[in-house]
Amino acid sequence: MPKVTLGSTGITVDKNGFGALPIQRISKEEAAYLLQKAYRGGMTFFDTARSYTDSEEKIGLALSEERDGFYLATKTPALTAEGFWNDLDTSLRLLKTDHVDILQFHNPPFCPKPGDGSGLYEAMRKAKELGKVRHIGITNHRLNVAREAVESGLYETLQFPFSYLASERELELVRLCKEKNVGFIAMKALSGGLITSSAAAYAFLARFDNVLPIWGVQRESELDEFLSYIGNPPAMTGELSAIIEKDRSELLGEFCRGCGYCLPCPAKIDIPTSARMSLMIRRSPSAQWLTDEWQEKMSRIDACIGCNHCAQHCPYGLDTPNLLRRNYEDYKTFLK
Structure with a gap:
């Protein structure tokens, strides 16, 4: 399987990351089984977040004894320095580790910078100096915030939605990350379930040597599919190209990406x-x-x-x- 290096971090892994948002929906026993199988099968990049209820706890329970064998990324939604430290301490305790390889600001409405009054970036930099955080990242769904972060020179990684349904603006963002040597972590590579061919999704993303896709995994059948790509990565074929073209013709335009930032709804609409x-x-x-x-x-x-x-x-x-x-x-x- 092709490998990807996340910008200036030096983190080099197979193009096959484990997205741990869905494991919050299953039991601790089921999650431990999937996480351990993923690690034994060759996955070495695991992404979670303080906001994903018990996802961090499940990773800590399942993989803490293997900590030196994989890279761990998590996120904080904090908007104050005090909240940042509370989140970081909680994450490290639940993950059963003394450091995370990447700590990401989780979809902030602005790009945290030194001197902006929030104290967020200063706290992040201090955490890195203390060795609790190895690399500084940011996630977002807002193109303007993402671009500002990449151009600022303050961030080593960006996590952003990216799939074969991407527009030219998202493609330009990927190119910008490569130019600025910022690692690009692709979330929603299956567009929240609208893309049903993981092989087509993988083959498309394989074209970008600076992009690491993280796959949301909840079922063993899904994990088996992604693990099979380690030894036999899908190559772009005429059949997969046809799937992509059909999906783009049907799905491009005004559609919900399923990011969930509209919630909670007062009328309890899903x-x-x-x-x-x-x-x-x-x-x-x-x-x-x-x-x-x-x-x-x-x-x-x-x-x-x-x-x-x-x-x-x-x-x-x-x-x-x-x-x-x-x-x-x-x-x-x-x-x-």
Whole structure:
């Protein structure tokens, strides 16, 4: 499998990172099994976050005895220096380690810099001096914040959504990271489940020698798929190219990426899934979306109070309330 070096960090791994957000949805025993299997199978980059409920704890329980054999990245959503130190201390305790290889500011609404008044970057730099953090990173869904971070020279890695549904603006961001020697960690390489061919997703990302994809893993079957790519990485073929072109023709444009920054919803609407229902129901077995449970969830769209919280917090500028209504009307046609 091709390897990737994350910019100036010197971290070199297979292009096959483990995204640990989904393991918060499974038991500790199930998570430990997946994490240990991933490590034994050759995965050496694990990405989690303080915000992913018990994900850090599960990694600590499963992999602490193997700590020297893999790279560990986590994130803090803190917006103050005090919150930063609280998060870092909690992360290190739960992960059962004395350091993380990359600590990332988790989708801040601005680019933390020295002297900006928040104290965040100063705290991050101090943590690095103390050896608790080896490298400084940032994640974002806002293109302007991401570009500012890369151009600032303050960050060693950027984590940003990137898949074969990317626009020219995202492609330019990848090129900018390479130019500035900033490691690019690709989240949402399967676009929140809208991309159903991991082989096509992998083959596309393999074209970028500075990009490390992290795959969200919740089931053993998913893990087995990604582990198989270590010894047999998918190459771009005519068949995979056709899948990519078909998906781009169907999915490019106004669609919800499922990032979840619209939540919580006062009307308890499951916005990330409901706003993509028209696409999901056509791209995976429809029966799972037509259960009584999902009919009730979709009906909550009628209870929208018009607060516009979702639209105001969408990093992609979507008219989310209108998108939800359109998806619900389409959904009803499947119930007839």
